[in-house]
Amino acid sequence: MRYSKEHKQETHARIVKKASVRLREKGAHGIGVADLMKEAGLTHGGFYAHFDSREALVIEAFAYAMDRSIEHWRKIAAETPAEKRLSTIIDSYVSPVHRDDPGRGCAVPALGAEIARESAKTRKAFAAKLEQLIDVMADQIPDVPRKTARRQAMGTLATMMGTLVMSRVAGSGELSDEILLAGREAALARATATKKARAKVN
Amino acid sequence: MRYSKEHKQETHARIVKKASVRLREKGAHGIGVADLMKEAGLTHGGFYAHFDSREALVIEAFAYAMDRSIEHWRKIAAETPAEKRLSTIIDSYVSPVHRDDPGRGCAVPALGAEIARESAKTRKAFAAKLEQLIDVMADQIPDVPRKTARRQAMGTLATMMGTLVMSRVAGSGELSDEILLAGREAALARATATKKARAKVN
DNA sequence: CCCATTAAATGTCCATGGTCATATAATAGC
DNA sequence: GCTATTATATGACCATGGACATTTAATGGG
Numbered sequence: 337m338r339y340s341k342e343h344k345q346e347t348h349a350r351i352v353k354k355a356s357v358r359l360r361e362k363g364a365h366g367i368g369v370a371d372l373m374k375e376a377g378l379t380h381g382g383f384y385a386h387f388d389s390r391e392a393l394v395i396e397a398f399a400y401a402m403d404r405s406i407e408h409w410r411k412i413a414a415e416t417p418a419e420k421r422l423s424t425i426i427d428s429y430v431s432p433v434h435r436d437d438p439g440r441g442c443a444v445p446a447l448g449a450e451i452a453r454e455s456a457k458t459r460k461a462f463a464a465k466l467e468q469l470i471d472v473m474a475d476q477i478p479d480v481p482r483k484t485a486r487r488q489a490m491g492t493l494a495t496m497m498g499t500l501v502m503s504r505v506a507g508s509g510e511l512s513d514e515i516l517l518a519g520r521e522a523a524l525a526r527a528t529a530t531k532k533a534r535a536k537v538n
Numbered sequence: 539m540r541y542s543k544e545h546k547q548e549t550h551a552r553i554v555k556k557a558s559v560r561l562r563e564k565g566a567h568g569i570g571v572a573d574l575m576k577e578a579g580l581t582h583g584g585f586y587a588h589f590d591s592r593e594a595l596v597i598e599a600f601a602y603a604m605d606r607s608i609e610h611w612r613k614i615a616a617e618t619p620a621e622k623r624l625s626t627i628i629d630s631y632v633s634p635v636h637r638d639d640p641g642r643g644c645a646v647p648a649l650g651a652e653i654a655r656e657s658a659k660t661r662k663a664f665a666a667k668l669e670q671l672i673d674v675m676a677d678q679i680p681d682v683p684r685k686t687a688r689r690q691a692m693g694t695l696a697t698m699m700g701t702l703v704m705s706r707v708a709g710s711g712e713l714s715d716e717i718l719l720a721g722r723e724a725a726l727a728r729a730t731a732t733k734k735a736r737a738k739v740n
Numbered sequence: 741c742c743c744a745t746t747a748a749a750t751g752t753c754c755a756t757g758g759t760c761a762t763a764t765a766a767t768a769g770c
Numbered sequence: 771g772c773t774a775t776t777a778t779a780t781g782a783c784c785a786t787g788g789a790c791a792t793t794t795a796a797t798g799g800g
Contacts, residue, residue: 344777363655365567368757381760382778390758444704449651452706453565463708490704490717491724495693498700502646502692504654506665515692522693522728529727546747570787583790584748592788 348386351376356397360446361439364394364454391454395461398451401443402465409472421476422492422527429496430520435503435512444469444493445500469493477527488526495523550588553578558599562648563641566596566656593656597663600653603645604667611674623678624694624729631698632722637705637714646671646695647702671695679729694729697721 354375358367369390370380387393409425416424428434429442438446444466451462473489474482499519506512556577560569571592572582589595611627618626630636631644640648646668653664675691676684701721708714 347777361655363567363652365565366655369759370757378777379779380758381762381780383758384760385777444707445651445700447651448703448707449647449649450565452703453563453568456709459707459709463713466704466707467713487716487720487723490720491697491701494700494704494717494721495697495724495728496700497703498647498696498698499693501650501654501699501703502668502696505646505650505661505668507658507661511665511669514689515696518689518692519696521689522697522724525731526697526724526727549747571789572787580747581749582788583750583792585788586790587747 344386347376347378351378351386352393352396352400355393356401356443357439359394359397360401360441360443364447364450369393391458394454395458398443398447398458398462399465402462402469405442406465406468406472409469413472413476418478422473423524425473425476426492426496426520426523426527430499430516430523432508432513432516435500435516436508438504442497442500445497445504448497473527488529492523492527495519495526499523546588549578549580553580553588554595554598554602557595558603558645559641561596561599562603562643562645566649566652571595593660596656597660600645600649600660600664601667604664604671607644608667608670608674611671611678615674615678620678620680624675625726627675627678628694628698628722628725628729632701632718632725634710634715634718637702637718638710640706644699644702647699647706650699675729690728690731694725697725697728701725 351373355372358372358375369383372393373380373383383393387396412424412428413421434441448462451458470486470489470493473493474485477485477488480488496519499515499522503512503515503519506515553575557574560574560577571585574595575582575585585595589598614626614630615623636643650664653660656664672688672691672695675695676687679687679690682690698721701717701724705714705717705721708717
Protein backbone atom coordinates (compact mmCIF):
# COMPACT_ATOMS: atom_id res chain seq x y z
CA MET A 337 0.00 0.00 0.00
CA ARG A 338 1.13 3.52 -0.55
CA TYR A 339 1.58 6.09 2.21
CA SER A 340 2.96 4.79 5.48
CA LYS A 341 0.66 2.50 7.41
CA GLU A 342 -0.18 5.14 10.04
CA HIS A 343 -0.77 7.92 7.56
CA LYS A 344 -4.50 7.55 7.36
CA GLN A 345 -5.10 7.23 11.06
CA GLU A 346 -2.89 10.23 11.72
CA THR A 347 -4.92 12.25 9.26
CA HIS A 348 -8.13 10.94 10.79
CA ALA A 349 -6.97 11.96 14.25
CA ARG A 350 -5.99 15.40 13.00
CA ILE A 351 -9.42 15.96 11.48
CA VAL A 352 -11.12 14.91 14.71
CA LYS A 353 -8.91 17.11 16.85
CA LYS A 354 -9.36 20.23 14.74
CA ALA A 355 -13.07 19.57 14.38
CA SER A 356 -13.51 19.22 18.11
CA VAL A 357 -12.14 22.75 18.54
CA ARG A 358 -14.19 24.35 15.80
CA LEU A 359 -17.39 22.57 16.73
CA ARG A 360 -17.11 23.77 20.32
CA GLU A 361 -16.46 27.28 19.04
CA LYS A 362 -19.13 27.43 16.36
CA GLY A 363 -21.70 24.90 17.47
CA ALA A 364 -22.62 21.42 16.29
CA HIS A 365 -24.10 22.88 13.07
CA GLY A 366 -22.00 26.02 12.92
CA ILE A 367 -19.38 24.77 10.48
CA GLY A 368 -19.51 22.61 7.38
CA VAL A 369 -17.61 19.58 6.20
CA ALA A 370 -15.57 21.59 3.68
CA ASP A 371 -14.31 24.05 6.27
CA LEU A 372 -13.61 21.31 8.79
CA MET A 373 -11.44 19.50 6.23
CA LYS A 374 -9.68 22.73 5.37
CA GLU A 375 -8.81 23.07 9.06
CA ALA A 376 -6.93 19.80 8.75
CA GLY A 377 -5.20 20.95 5.56
CA LEU A 378 -7.33 18.78 3.28
CA THR A 379 -10.08 19.31 0.75
CA HIS A 380 -13.67 18.36 1.36
CA GLY A 381 -13.78 15.46 -1.09
CA GLY A 382 -11.81 13.01 0.99
CA PHE A 383 -14.10 13.36 3.95
CA TYR A 384 -16.12 10.22 3.33
CA ALA A 385 -13.00 8.10 3.23
CA HIS A 386 -12.68 8.87 6.93
CA PHE A 387 -16.24 9.12 8.22
CA ASP A 388 -19.56 7.56 7.33
CA SER A 389 -21.30 10.89 7.72
CA ARG A 390 -20.92 14.29 9.23
CA GLU A 391 -22.73 13.03 12.30
CA ALA A 392 -20.06 10.38 12.82
CA LEU A 393 -17.42 13.08 12.95
CA VAL A 394 -19.45 15.11 15.42
CA ILE A 395 -19.65 12.09 17.71
CA GLU A 396 -15.92 11.42 17.50
CA ALA A 397 -15.01 15.08 17.94
CA PHE A 398 -17.25 15.38 20.92
CA ALA A 399 -15.84 12.25 22.55
CA TYR A 400 -12.35 13.56 21.97
CA ALA A 401 -13.18 16.83 23.74
CA MET A 402 -14.73 15.01 26.69
CA ASP A 403 -11.71 12.73 27.01
CA ARG A 404 -9.50 15.80 27.24
CA SER A 405 -11.66 17.18 30.07
CA ILE A 406 -11.63 13.86 31.91
CA GLU A 407 -7.88 13.63 31.52
CA HIS A 408 -7.44 17.18 32.71
CA TRP A 409 -9.44 16.58 35.88
CA ARG A 410 -7.58 13.35 36.61
CA LYS A 411 -4.31 15.19 36.21
CA ILE A 412 -5.41 17.89 38.65
CA ALA A 413 -6.48 15.20 41.10
CA ALA A 414 -3.09 13.48 40.85
CA GLU A 415 -1.12 16.67 41.35
CA THR A 416 -3.14 18.39 44.05
CA PRO A 417 -3.49 17.62 47.75
CA ALA A 418 -6.80 15.94 48.51
CA GLU A 419 -8.42 18.87 50.29
CA LYS A 420 -7.77 21.25 47.40
CA ARG A 421 -8.77 19.04 44.50
CA LEU A 422 -12.38 20.12 44.21
CA SER A 423 -11.67 23.81 44.55
CA THR A 424 -8.88 23.58 41.97
CA ILE A 425 -11.14 21.85 39.46
CA ILE A 426 -13.93 24.33 40.07
CA ASP A 427 -11.70 27.40 39.90
CA SER A 428 -10.15 26.34 36.62
CA TYR A 429 -13.54 25.49 35.15
CA VAL A 430 -15.54 28.49 36.29
CA SER A 431 -12.99 31.01 35.13
CA PRO A 432 -12.75 33.88 32.60
CA VAL A 433 -10.14 31.90 30.65
CA HIS A 434 -12.53 29.00 30.16
CA ARG A 435 -15.44 31.32 29.43
CA ASP A 436 -13.48 33.12 26.73
CA ASP A 437 -12.05 30.03 25.02
CA PRO A 438 -14.84 27.53 24.38
CA GLY A 439 -12.81 25.84 21.66
CA ARG A 440 -10.45 24.37 24.21
CA GLY A 441 -12.97 24.04 26.98
CA CYS A 442 -15.57 21.59 28.20
CA ALA A 443 -17.96 20.36 25.53
CA VAL A 444 -20.97 20.20 27.85
CA PRO A 445 -21.67 23.94 28.09
CA ALA A 446 -20.58 24.44 24.47
CA LEU A 447 -22.60 21.67 22.84
CA GLY A 448 -24.90 20.11 25.44
CA ALA A 449 -28.14 21.79 24.45
CA GLU A 450 -27.57 21.07 20.77
CA ILE A 451 -26.64 17.45 21.34
CA ALA A 452 -29.85 17.03 23.30
CA ARG A 453 -31.68 17.55 19.98
CA GLU A 454 -29.64 15.11 17.95
CA SER A 455 -30.29 11.45 17.18
CA ALA A 456 -30.47 8.86 19.94
CA LYS A 457 -27.12 7.52 18.79
CA THR A 458 -25.41 10.87 19.25
CA ARG A 459 -27.08 11.50 22.57
CA LYS A 460 -26.08 8.11 23.94
CA ALA A 461 -22.45 8.72 23.01
CA PHE A 462 -22.62 12.07 24.74
CA ALA A 463 -24.38 10.72 27.83
CA ALA A 464 -21.76 8.00 28.30
CA LYS A 465 -18.95 10.55 28.34
CA LEU A 466 -20.95 12.85 30.58
CA GLU A 467 -21.33 10.06 33.08
CA GLN A 468 -17.57 9.43 33.02
CA LEU A 469 -16.96 13.09 33.77
CA ILE A 470 -19.42 12.95 36.64
CA ASP A 471 -17.64 9.89 38.01
CA VAL A 472 -14.24 11.58 37.93
CA MET A 473 -15.64 14.40 40.00
CA ALA A 474 -17.41 12.00 42.35
CA ASP A 475 -14.01 10.35 42.94
CA GLN A 476 -12.80 13.59 44.50
CA ILE A 477 -15.61 13.80 47.03
CA PRO A 478 -14.41 11.98 50.16
CA ASP A 479 -16.09 10.42 53.17
CA VAL A 480 -19.54 9.88 51.71
CA PRO A 481 -21.28 6.88 50.15
CA ARG A 482 -20.69 6.57 46.42
CA LYS A 483 -24.28 7.38 45.61
CA THR A 484 -24.12 10.59 47.58
CA ALA A 485 -20.83 11.54 45.97
CA ARG A 486 -22.32 10.98 42.53
CA ARG A 487 -25.32 13.10 43.33
CA GLN A 488 -23.19 15.93 44.60
CA ALA A 489 -20.95 15.67 41.58
CA MET A 490 -23.97 15.98 39.30
CA GLY A 491 -25.22 19.04 41.12
CA THR A 492 -21.77 20.58 41.10
CA LEU A 493 -21.18 19.97 37.40
CA ALA A 494 -24.63 21.33 36.55
CA THR A 495 -23.80 24.50 38.46
CA MET A 496 -20.40 24.81 36.79
CA MET A 497 -21.59 24.31 33.25
CA GLY A 498 -24.74 26.39 33.74
CA THR A 499 -22.60 29.20 35.06
CA LEU A 500 -20.38 29.04 32.00
CA VAL A 501 -23.32 29.20 29.61
CA MET A 502 -24.83 32.16 31.42
CA SER A 503 -21.53 34.01 31.63
CA ARG A 504 -20.90 33.48 27.92
CA VAL A 505 -24.28 34.92 27.05
CA ALA A 506 -23.43 37.93 29.18
CA GLY A 507 -20.22 38.47 27.20
CA SER A 508 -17.23 39.50 29.27
CA GLY A 509 -18.36 42.54 31.21
CA GLU A 510 -19.41 43.16 34.77
CA LEU A 511 -22.52 40.99 34.73
CA SER A 512 -20.53 38.12 33.31
CA ASP A 513 -17.91 38.34 36.03
CA GLU A 514 -20.63 38.54 38.66
CA ILE A 515 -22.14 35.35 37.29
CA LEU A 516 -18.76 33.58 37.38
CA LEU A 517 -18.23 34.62 40.98
CA ALA A 518 -21.69 33.42 41.99
CA GLY A 519 -21.15 30.15 40.15
CA ARG A 520 -17.80 29.42 41.77
CA GLU A 521 -19.31 30.04 45.17
CA ALA A 522 -22.33 27.86 44.47
CA ALA A 523 -20.31 25.01 42.94
CA LEU A 524 -17.82 24.89 45.79
CA ALA A 525 -20.60 24.99 48.38
CA ARG A 526 -22.31 22.06 46.68
CA ALA A 527 -19.16 20.01 46.18
CA THR A 528 -18.28 20.31 49.84
CA ALA A 529 -21.82 20.33 51.20
CA THR A 530 -21.73 17.06 53.07
CA LYS A 531 -18.38 17.73 54.63
CA LYS A 532 -19.74 20.91 56.12
CA ALA A 533 -22.92 19.25 57.22
CA ARG A 534 -20.90 16.54 58.95
CA ALA A 535 -18.71 19.15 60.58
CA LYS A 536 -21.81 20.88 61.87
CA VAL A 537 -23.26 17.66 63.24
CA ASN A 538 -20.04 16.62 64.98
CA MET B 539 -56.10 50.82 4.54
CA ARG B 540 -57.21 47.29 3.99
CA TYR B 541 -57.39 44.65 6.70
CA SER B 542 -58.38 45.90 10.12
CA LYS B 543 -55.83 48.06 11.85
CA GLU B 544 -54.75 45.34 14.27
CA HIS B 545 -54.49 42.62 11.67
CA LYS B 546 -50.78 43.02 11.00
CA GLN B 547 -49.73 43.21 14.61
CA GLU B 548 -51.86 40.21 15.42
CA THR B 549 -50.16 38.26 12.66
CA HIS B 550 -46.80 39.52 13.81
CA ALA B 551 -47.49 38.40 17.36
CA ARG B 552 -48.65 35.00 16.13
CA ILE B 553 -45.43 34.49 14.18
CA VAL B 554 -43.33 35.43 17.19
CA LYS B 555 -45.27 33.15 19.51
CA LYS B 556 -45.08 30.12 17.26
CA ALA B 557 -41.45 30.80 16.44
CA SER B 558 -40.55 31.01 20.11
CA VAL B 559 -41.84 27.46 20.58
CA ARG B 560 -40.17 25.97 17.53
CA LEU B 561 -36.88 27.72 18.11
CA ARG B 562 -36.70 26.40 21.66
CA GLU B 563 -37.51 22.94 20.35
CA LYS B 564 -35.21 22.90 17.34
CA GLY B 565 -32.50 25.39 18.22
CA ALA B 566 -31.75 28.91 17.03
CA HIS B 567 -30.70 27.59 13.61
CA GLY B 568 -32.78 24.43 13.62
CA ILE B 569 -35.70 25.76 11.59
CA GLY B 570 -35.94 28.05 8.59
CA VAL B 571 -38.00 31.10 7.76
CA ALA B 572 -40.33 29.19 5.45
CA ASP B 573 -41.26 26.62 8.11
CA LEU B 574 -41.63 29.27 10.79
CA MET B 575 -44.10 31.15 8.59
CA LYS B 576 -45.97 27.95 7.85
CA GLU B 577 -46.36 27.48 11.60
CA ALA B 578 -48.24 30.75 11.65
CA GLY B 579 -50.39 29.72 8.69
CA LEU B 580 -48.57 31.95 6.20
CA THR B 581 -46.14 31.50 3.34
CA HIS B 582 -42.53 32.51 3.49
CA GLY B 583 -42.74 35.50 1.17
CA GLY B 584 -44.42 37.88 3.57
CA PHE B 585 -41.77 37.40 6.21
CA TYR B 586 -39.81 40.55 5.47
CA ALA B 587 -42.91 42.66 5.80
CA HIS B 588 -42.78 41.75 9.49
CA PHE B 589 -39.10 41.46 10.31
CA ASP B 590 -35.90 43.08 9.08
CA SER B 591 -34.12 39.75 9.10
CA ARG B 592 -34.29 36.27 10.52
CA GLU B 593 -32.13 37.42 13.40
CA ALA B 594 -34.70 40.06 14.33
CA LEU B 595 -37.32 37.34 14.72
CA VAL B 596 -34.98 35.22 16.83
CA ILE B 597 -34.48 38.17 19.17
CA GLU B 598 -38.21 38.83 19.46
CA ALA B 599 -39.07 35.17 19.90
CA PHE B 600 -36.47 34.75 22.56
CA ALA B 601 -37.63 37.84 24.45
CA TYR B 602 -41.17 36.52 24.28
CA ALA B 603 -40.12 33.21 25.82
CA MET B 604 -38.20 34.91 28.59
CA ASP B 605 -41.14 37.19 29.37
CA ARG B 606 -43.33 34.12 29.79
CA SER B 607 -40.81 32.65 32.26
CA ILE B 608 -40.59 35.89 34.21
CA GLU B 609 -44.36 36.13 34.31
CA HIS B 610 -44.66 32.53 35.43
CA TRP B 611 -42.26 33.01 38.33
CA ARG B 612 -43.98 36.24 39.39
CA LYS B 613 -47.28 34.41 39.37
CA ILE B 614 -45.89 31.62 41.55
CA ALA B 615 -44.48 34.23 43.92
CA ALA B 616 -47.85 35.95 44.17
CA GLU B 617 -49.78 32.75 44.83
CA THR B 618 -47.42 30.95 47.18
CA PRO B 619 -46.58 31.61 50.83
CA ALA B 620 -43.18 33.24 51.19
CA GLU B 621 -41.37 30.26 52.66
CA LYS B 622 -42.41 27.99 49.78
CA ARG B 623 -41.79 30.31 46.87
CA LEU B 624 -38.26 29.23 46.08
CA SER B 625 -38.92 25.53 46.36
CA THR B 626 -42.03 25.84 44.19
CA ILE B 627 -40.12 27.66 41.47
CA ILE B 628 -37.27 25.16 41.62
CA ASP B 629 -39.52 22.09 41.64
CA SER B 630 -41.49 23.26 38.64
CA TYR B 631 -38.31 24.16 36.76
CA VAL B 632 -36.18 21.14 37.54
CA SER B 633 -38.88 18.64 36.61
CA PRO B 634 -39.45 15.86 34.06
CA VAL B 635 -42.28 17.89 32.52
CA HIS B 636 -39.98 20.81 31.83
CA ARG B 637 -37.19 18.53 30.64
CA ASP B 638 -39.48 16.82 28.15
CA ASP B 639 -41.11 19.96 26.76
CA PRO B 640 -38.42 22.47 25.84
CA GLY B 641 -40.79 24.27 23.46
CA ARG B 642 -42.80 25.64 26.35
CA GLY B 643 -39.93 25.87 28.78
CA CYS B 644 -37.20 28.28 29.76
CA ALA B 645 -35.18 29.62 26.84
CA VAL B 646 -31.90 29.70 28.75
CA PRO B 647 -31.17 25.97 28.76
CA ALA B 648 -32.70 25.58 25.30
CA LEU B 649 -30.92 28.43 23.52
CA GLY B 650 -28.30 29.91 25.85
CA ALA B 651 -25.22 28.26 24.38
CA GLU B 652 -26.27 29.10 20.83
CA ILE B 653 -27.11 32.71 21.64
CA ALA B 654 -23.66 33.06 23.19
CA ARG B 655 -22.26 32.65 19.66
CA GLU B 656 -24.58 35.18 18.00
CA SER B 657 -23.99 38.86 17.28
CA ALA B 658 -23.44 41.33 20.09
CA LYS B 659 -26.92 42.71 19.43
CA THR B 660 -28.57 39.34 19.99
CA ARG B 661 -26.48 38.60 23.06
CA LYS B 662 -27.29 41.96 24.63
CA ALA B 663 -30.99 41.37 24.17
CA PHE B 664 -30.63 37.94 25.74
CA ALA B 665 -28.48 39.19 28.61
CA ALA B 666 -31.00 41.89 29.49
CA LYS B 667 -33.80 39.34 29.82
CA LEU B 668 -31.54 36.95 31.70
CA GLU B 669 -30.83 39.68 34.22
CA GLN B 670 -34.54 40.29 34.67
CA LEU B 671 -35.06 36.62 35.37
CA ILE B 672 -32.25 36.66 37.91
CA ASP B 673 -33.83 39.67 39.58
CA VAL B 674 -37.20 37.98 39.90
CA MET B 675 -35.55 35.08 41.67
CA ALA B 676 -33.50 37.42 43.85
CA ASP B 677 -36.79 39.05 44.92
CA GLN B 678 -37.79 35.75 46.51
CA ILE B 679 -34.67 35.46 48.65
CA PRO B 680 -35.44 37.15 51.95
CA ASP B 681 -33.38 38.62 54.78
CA VAL B 682 -30.14 39.23 52.91
CA PRO B 683 -28.63 42.29 51.22
CA ARG B 684 -29.69 42.75 47.62
CA LYS B 685 -26.25 41.96 46.33
CA THR B 686 -26.15 38.67 48.19
CA ALA B 687 -29.62 37.76 46.99
CA ARG B 688 -28.61 38.44 43.40
CA ARG B 689 -25.53 36.30 43.74
CA GLN B 690 -27.48 33.42 45.19
CA ALA B 691 -30.10 33.78 42.48
CA MET B 692 -27.40 33.55 39.82
CA GLY B 693 -25.93 30.43 41.36
CA THR B 694 -29.35 28.89 41.74
CA LEU B 695 -30.43 29.62 38.18
CA ALA B 696 -27.12 28.30 36.83
CA THR B 697 -27.69 25.07 38.73
CA MET B 698 -31.27 24.80 37.52
CA MET B 699 -30.57 25.42 33.84
CA GLY B 700 -27.39 23.34 33.86
CA THR B 701 -29.34 20.48 35.35
CA LEU B 702 -31.94 20.74 32.63
CA VAL B 703 -29.34 20.66 29.86
CA MET B 704 -27.62 17.63 31.34
CA SER B 705 -30.87 15.77 31.94
CA ARG B 706 -31.98 16.45 28.35
CA VAL B 707 -28.75 15.04 27.01
CA ALA B 708 -29.31 11.95 29.12
CA GLY B 709 -32.75 11.46 27.54
CA SER B 710 -35.43 10.35 29.95
CA GLY B 711 -34.07 7.25 31.64
CA GLU B 712 -32.56 6.52 35.02
CA LEU B 713 -29.48 8.69 34.65
CA SER B 714 -31.65 11.61 33.57
CA ASP B 715 -33.88 11.30 36.62
CA GLU B 716 -30.84 11.01 38.87
CA ILE B 717 -29.52 14.26 37.41
CA LEU B 718 -32.85 16.00 38.00
CA LEU B 719 -32.91 14.86 41.60
CA ALA B 720 -29.35 16.02 42.19
CA GLY B 721 -30.11 19.36 40.55
CA ARG B 722 -33.23 20.00 42.62
CA GLU B 723 -31.29 19.30 45.79
CA ALA B 724 -28.39 21.50 44.75
CA ALA B 725 -30.58 24.39 43.61
CA LEU B 726 -32.66 24.41 46.76
CA ALA B 727 -29.56 24.26 48.95
CA ARG B 728 -28.09 27.23 47.14
CA ALA B 729 -31.27 29.29 47.12
CA THR B 730 -31.65 28.87 50.87
CA ALA B 731 -27.95 28.82 51.73
CA THR B 732 -27.78 31.97 53.75
CA LYS B 733 -30.88 31.19 55.72
CA LYS B 734 -29.31 27.93 56.82
CA ALA B 735 -26.00 29.58 57.59
CA ARG B 736 -27.82 32.13 59.73
CA ALA B 737 -29.74 29.41 61.51
CA LYS B 738 -26.49 27.66 62.28
CA VAL B 739 -24.87 30.82 63.61
CA ASN B 740 -27.83 31.75 65.83
C1' DC C 741 -68.86 51.01 -5.85
C1' DC C 742 -64.35 51.69 -6.90
C1' DC C 743 -59.66 52.71 -6.02
C1' DA C 744 -55.72 53.67 -3.03
C1' DT C 745 -53.36 51.19 0.22
C1' DT C 746 -51.16 47.57 2.32
C1' DA C 747 -50.92 42.48 3.96
C1' DA C 748 -49.60 38.33 2.21
C1' DA C 749 -48.39 35.08 -1.80
C1' DT C 750 -45.56 33.72 -5.75
C1' DG C 751 -41.53 32.92 -7.58
C1' DT C 752 -36.63 33.60 -8.08
C1' DC C 753 -31.76 34.33 -6.86
C1' DC C 754 -27.68 32.93 -4.86
C1' DA C 755 -24.89 30.97 -1.22
C1' DT C 756 -24.05 27.13 1.65
C1' DG C 757 -23.69 22.48 2.73
C1' DG C 758 -23.88 17.24 2.73
C1' DT C 759 -22.96 13.56 -0.28
C1' DC C 760 -20.62 10.88 -3.56
C1' DA C 761 -18.65 9.31 -8.21
C1' DT C 762 -14.60 9.71 -10.41
C1' DA C 763 -9.82 11.20 -11.15
C1' DT C 764 -5.21 11.97 -9.45
C1' DA C 765 -1.14 11.20 -6.91
C1' DA C 766 1.77 8.93 -3.82
C1' DT C 767 4.36 4.75 -2.23
C1' DA C 768 5.40 -0.06 -1.08
C1' DG C 769 6.40 -4.39 -2.81
C1' DC C 770 7.79 -7.06 -6.66
C1' DG D 771 11.13 1.25 -12.05
C1' DC D 772 6.61 -0.70 -12.76
C1' DT D 773 2.25 -1.58 -10.97
C1' DA D 774 -1.25 -2.50 -7.63
C1' DT D 775 -3.22 -0.13 -4.05
C1' DT D 776 -5.12 3.37 -1.45
C1' DA D 777 -5.20 8.37 0.42
C1' DT D 778 -6.71 12.79 -1.22
C1' DA D 779 -8.41 16.02 -4.80
C1' DT D 780 -11.71 17.59 -8.32
C1' DG D 781 -15.95 18.50 -9.44
C1' DA D 782 -20.67 17.96 -9.57
C1' DC D 783 -25.47 17.11 -7.72
C1' DC D 784 -29.26 18.33 -5.18
C1' DA D 785 -31.55 20.10 -1.12
C1' DT D 786 -32.12 23.79 2.05
C1' DG D 787 -32.37 28.31 3.38
C1' DG D 788 -32.16 33.50 3.62
C1' DA D 789 -33.32 37.36 1.02
C1' DC D 790 -36.18 40.14 -1.84
C1' DA D 791 -38.62 41.93 -6.14
C1' DT D 792 -42.91 41.56 -7.89
C1' DT D 793 -47.72 40.22 -7.98
C1' DT D 794 -52.14 39.24 -5.96
C1' DA D 795 -55.83 40.02 -2.92
C1' DA D 796 -58.36 42.19 0.63
C1' DT D 797 -60.80 46.33 2.57
C1' DG D 798 -61.78 50.92 4.21
C1' DG D 799 -62.49 55.67 2.71
C1' DG D 800 -64.17 58.61 -0.77
